[in-house]
Structures are given as C-alpha cells and as structure tokens.
Amino acid sequence: MTLRRLSxxxxxxxxAVDIELSPQLNIIYGDNGSGKTSLLESISILSLGRSFRSRKYKHMIQHEAEDYTVFGQVECGGTAIPVGINRHRNGQAVIKMGGKNCSSAAQLAETLPIRIMNGHSFQLLEGGPVERRKYIDWLVFHVEHEFYQAWRSYEKCLKQRNSLLRRDKIDPLLMAPWDREIALLANRLDHFRHSSFRLLETVFKQLISEFEGLKGVRLSYYRGWDKDTDYSDLLLQHLDRDRELGYTRQGPHRADIRVLVEKQPAVELLSRGQQKIVVSALLIAQGMVFYETRKRGCLYLIDDLPAELDARFRSQLAEWLSRMETQIFVTGVEKNILLDAWRTAGKLPDSHRVFHVKHGAIQQEGAEINTVPL
Ligand SMILES: Nc1ncnc2c1ncn2[C@@H]1O[C@H](COP(=O)(O)OP(=O)(O)O)[C@@H](O)[C@H]1O
Ligand SMILES: [Mg+2]
Incomplete structure (x- = not known):
C-alpha cells in the first residue's frame, strides 16, 4: 500500500501540489514555515478524513480560498485506487474513493493506514489513557476485522445504559438486557485488544532490548476493569455507584496500556532522551506487527525528525523502519541530516526522493536519478 501521487x-x-512519490523514502526539507507539516497534513487527510494537527477543517483551507482539495493515487497490489477529499468553507465535504462516494473514515484508514511521529507522540507517555487507547486500537482495528463493529455497538449500548442510570428510578427489567449486551461486547473487545497487545508487547520488548539502559521498560495492559472480576458481576456490584455518578465507571472505555519501569510509570523515571526512544519503539512496533499480520506496510509520517532525535538514534530509527515494507515521509530543515540518518544505517533506498519546500512551493530534487536512460 503506497501513495504514488499526491496533489x-x-x-x-x-x-498547487502535484508530485510523484517514492514508494519507500520521501525526504521533505525546507525552512521553518515553508509548508512541510502542511504537506504531511494533506497526506493524513487522505487516511483519516481529517488532519492530525487540527479538527477545524476551515483552518486548512487557504486564506481567501473557498475550499481545498487533496487527491491521492494509492497503489494496492498492482491496482491504483484514487482517493480525493474536497472541503468547502460552508461545511460541505465530498470524499471519494475508487470513483465512488465514501462516507466511512474506517474505509479511508483501511486503504491508507498511517502512523504519525511528531512532538505530539510524547502524549503516549505524558498524556492520559485516551492517547494510549487510540494507540492500541489503531492496531486492533487493522488486525481484528470485527473490532470496529463491536466497538461501535459497545458505545451505543453504553450510551443507553448511561442514560438509564441518570433516570430517577431504574427499572431492573429495563437495565438487564443492556447489561447483558454490554458484558458480551466488553469481553469481546477485551479479547481483541489483549491478543493485539501480546503481539505488540513482544516486538516492543525486542526493540527496546537493543538499548542497555532500557531493559526494565515494559508494557502492561489494563482492560478497563479488574482482571479477576467478571464484567457482568461488576456491573451489578457497582450499580449504586454508577447511578450516583450518572455513568458506567469501568469497562473497555477505560482501558489503558501502561508503560512501566518495573512497577512505576516510565514517564516518571526516564530521561527525555530515553522517552524518545521508548515512544519511537512503541510506534515502530505497531507498524511491525501490522506488517507481520497484514503482509503489507503502512505509511510513516515523521515530522521534524532532527528536532526530536539525536543523530545516533535517527539512524537507528531508519534501520528499524527498513525492517518492514513501509513508505516513509520524513521532514526536517536540512536535507543532509535526514539523508545521513539513512546513509549511516546503510539503508538509503535507490528509489528515495528529495523534495524542497520553499514558501509553499514543492520541488523535487535530482529527478534525473529516477529516469531510465534511453
Ligand atoms: N489556511 C492557511 N492558508 C495560508 N497559509 C496558512 C494556512 N494555515 C497555515 N498557513 C501558513 O502556512 C505556513 C506553513 O506552515 P507549516 O506547514 O507548519 O510549516 P513548516 O512545517 O515547514 O514549518 C505557516 O507560515 C502558516 O502561517
Ligand atoms: Mg513543521
């Protein structure tokens, strides 16, 4: 799965962007404010239907323009799938895939799975469980096909249960069918998450073991409620507390992946530099498990690599990325720093492309490298 063309x-x-991309490594460099992150953002829109930077689509429409359009040609097992998104200031959005209207973000994500590495990635350690649930669920979504539907059903049932909890009087006859359904779904979600977690944990452990000072770092999965309690029992036991709160306190909606050193949160103990390695390993592990289970690669959008990582680790990251079939988009102010990361690792692919971004204009450098002499 690669993005071959972007406009x-x-x-x-x-x-007006219209570029042909390398299926392996795309290096994007330019001064601050030139438009590098914007370029990555446009790619993320093809995968997420929205930006990783902002939920406000209006911010992405060029000042004084009425709408934006992003179009990509995705290559998938020899066939090309066109994906396009147009958003207007008046709120109208048209999303098309393979010539047909597409209304599901899940379908976009399935066609063009991406992982983003940027300053925000530290939220995996510093942020709350929401970030880490998103993290595990990205993988579960791609690995377990029934997860998405089960999750949506669970959310629906949970909403119903919560609205019943807020009523003055609870009719147990009304509550019982929701509780039964919720418990069923909760156990399924837990099962899906747990099996993806185990795959993730194995790969993460291998990656992290390459660093002397990080051997004690480990992941732990919390399913959202006590591991020894049956979820149906728990709902009954805590009915009074949930009524007081007006919502269901425990369940898969409270799941978490804890990153620990022995028994303490890693964020409390590791240096900033070590945290960067752990966060990178977490994100690489996802791609590796995805690659192993789906037999296809995802896209990595890595924003401002040198700002986040030192030279030694930059080439380590390049090496990790080279272990799977993945299409990489990496940005930075200086191109040589980026090229060096792959060179030092001995992994600079012949097909790599370098793009220079200057005041919003994107120019491919050394295009002749990719032309075949007659
Ligand atoms: N909707 C918009 N219309 C025009 N310019 C914008 C819009 N949104 C942001 N910009 C400008 O785009 C420029 C590029 O930003 P960015 O992609 O973050 O640059 P870089 O990542 O290269 O530092 C910034 O100067 C910003 O002010
Ligand atoms: Mg930027």
Whole structure:
C-alpha cells in the first residue's frame, strides 16, 4: 500500500501540489514555515478524513480560498485506487474513493493506514489513557476485522445504559438486557485488544532490548476493569455507584496500556532522551506487527525528525523502519541530516526522493536519478 501521487489545491500555504512519490523514502526539507507539516497534513487527510494537527477543517483551507482539495493515487497490489477529499468553507465535504462516494473514515484508514511521529507522540507517555487507547486500537482495528463493529455497538449500548442510570428510578427489567449486551461486547473487545497487545508487547520488548539502559521498560495492559472480576458481576456490584455518578465507571472505555519501569510509570523515571526512544519503539512496533499480520506496510509520517532525535538514534530509527515494507515521509530543515540518518544505517533506498519546500512551493530534487536512460 503506497501513495504514488499526491496533489493538493488551496491547502494551507501550499501552492498547487502535484508530485510523484517514492514508494519507500520521501525526504521533505525546507525552512521553518515553508509548508512541510502542511504537506504531511494533506497526506493524513487522505487516511483519516481529517488532519492530525487540527479538527477545524476551515483552518486548512487557504486564506481567501473557498475550499481545498487533496487527491491521492494509492497503489494496492498492482491496482491504483484514487482517493480525493474536497472541503468547502460552508461545511460541505465530498470524499471519494475508487470513483465512488465514501462516507466511512474506517474505509479511508483501511486503504491508507498511517502512523504519525511528531512532538505530539510524547502524549503516549505524558498524556492520559485516551492517547494510549487510540494507540492500541489503531492496531486492533487493522488486525481484528470485527473490532470496529463491536466497538461501535459497545458505545451505543453504553450510551443507553448511561442514560438509564441518570433516570430517577431504574427499572431492573429495563437495565438487564443492556447489561447483558454490554458484558458480551466488553469481553469481546477485551479479547481483541489483549491478543493485539501480546503481539505488540513482544516486538516492543525486542526493540527496546537493543538499548542497555532500557531493559526494565515494559508494557502492561489494563482492560478497563479488574482482571479477576467478571464484567457482568461488576456491573451489578457497582450499580449504586454508577447511578450516583450518572455513568458506567469501568469497562473497555477505560482501558489503558501502561508503560512501566518495573512497577512505576516510565514517564516518571526516564530521561527525555530515553522517552524518545521508548515512544519511537512503541510506534515502530505497531507498524511491525501490522506488517507481520497484514503482509503489507503502512505509511510513516515523521515530522521534524532532527528536532526530536539525536543523530545516533535517527539512524537507528531508519534501520528499524527498513525492517518492514513501509513508505516513509520524513521532514526536517536540512536535507543532509535526514539523508545521513539513512546513509549511516546503510539503508538509503535507490528509489528515495528529495523534495524542497520553499514558501509553499514543492520541488523535487535530482529527478534525473529516477529516469531510465534511453
Ligand atoms: N489556511 C492557511 N492558508 C495560508 N497559509 C496558512 C494556512 N494555515 C497555515 N498557513 C501558513 O502556512 C505556513 C506553513 O506552515 P507549516 O506547514 O507548519 O510549516 P513548516 O512545517 O515547514 O514549518 C505557516 O507560515 C502558516 O502561517
Ligand atoms: Mg513543521
């Protein structure tokens, strides 16, 4: 699964983009404010239907323009799938895939799975469980096909239960069928998450073991309620407390992946540099498990790599990325720093492309490298 061509109009500060991409490594460099993150953002829109930077689509429409369009040609097992998104200031959105209207973000994500590494990635350690649930669920979504539907059903039932909890009087006859359904779904979600977690944990452990000072770092899965209690029993036991609160306190909606050193949160003990390695290993492990189970690669969007990682670890990351079939988009101010990361690792692919971003204009460098002499 690779993005072979990207075009964008009236997107942020970018001047009409139309570029052919390397299926392996795309290096994007330019001064601060030139439009590098915007370019990655346009790619993320093809996968998520929204940006990783902002939920406000209006911010992405170029000042003084009425709408933006992002279009991509995705190559999937020899066939090309066109994906396009147009968003207007008046709120109208048209999303098309393979020539048909597409209304599901899940379908976009399935066609173009991406992972993003940027300053925000530290939220995996510093942020609350929400970030880490998103983290595990990205993998579960891609690995367990029934997860998405089960999750949606669970959310629906939970909402119903919570609204019943807020009523003055609870009719146990009304509550019972919801509790039964919720318990069924909760156990399924836990099962899906737990099996993805185990795969993730194994790969993460291997990656982290390459660093002397990080051997004690481990992951632990919390399913959202006590591991020894049956979920149906728990709902009954805590009915009074949940009524007081007006919502269901425990369940898969409270699950978490804890990153620990022995028994303490890693964020409390590790240096900033070590945290960067752990966060990178977490994100690489996802791609590796995805690659092993789906036999296809995902895209990595890595924003401002040198700002986040030192030279030694940059090449380690390049090496990790080279262990799976993945399409990489990496940005930075200086191109040589980026090229060096892959060179030092001995992994610079012949097909790599370098793009220079200058005041919103994107130019491919050394295009002749990719032309075949007649
Ligand atoms: N909707 C918009 N229309 C025009 N320019 C924008 C819009 N949104 C942001 N910008 C500008 O785009 C520029 C590029 O930002 P960014 O992609 O973050 O640059 P970089 O990542 O290269 O530092 C910034 O100067 C910003 O002010
Ligand atoms: Mg940027």
């Amino acid at each position: 964008a109009t009236s997107f942020r500060n970018l001047q």
